[in-house]
Amino acid sequence: GNSVTQMEGPVTLSEEAFLTINCTYTATGYPSLFWYVQYPGEGLQLLLKATKADDKGSNKGFEATYRKETTSFHLEKGSVQVSDSAVYFCALSRGYSTLTFGKGTMLLVSP
């Protein structure tokens, strides 16, 4: 079946540090891949997505590249801010409208 594996958190960084959150997936066919972010007390928000191999999704300084050969979609940001503190979920779509999520990775950024 389809599954998503994320690195466990929390990830603790100082402001302006480089961020990587690893995500690998198992899926049949060619899924679309997503990163969602959940800020405290709020719903999940779509951060970025990629729909085919070698696509790079980017938004708000975050990037992730769809790597089919390594079945990965790692999230990166060059310089994190305190306001980036949140829980990040990697997800894939199976079929037209169904999402499979990873467990989520909490990011804590200190000043």
Added chain:
Amino acid sequence: GAVVSQHPSWVICKSGTSVKIECRSLDFQATTMFWYRQFPKQSLMLMATSNEGSKATYEQGVEKDKFLINHASLTLSTLTVTSAHPEDSSFYICSAGRGTSGSTDTQYFGPGTRLTVL
């Protein structure tokens, strides 16, 4: 735009009682709504998909008679946990899809409801 609300945000109930959770799309019409369940430090698990005016489609292993879903209008879906037991305690999250096709990148998520069954 594209705000989804849930009510209540948290609820505590006694074992054996029923609890209703509402999910509303505040500024758009949602033809498809999704209900997820999340355990601590676990993934969001899709429970069911509901389309306005039709019966919900439940994921394998989800009890239809236990988790009643109603999607009576384009802006409201409800999840009723019937005869709740402590093992039903969890974080329930809904999402709403825009348009007739409910494509994945237009799912908008609510803030979730924390259910605790004593």
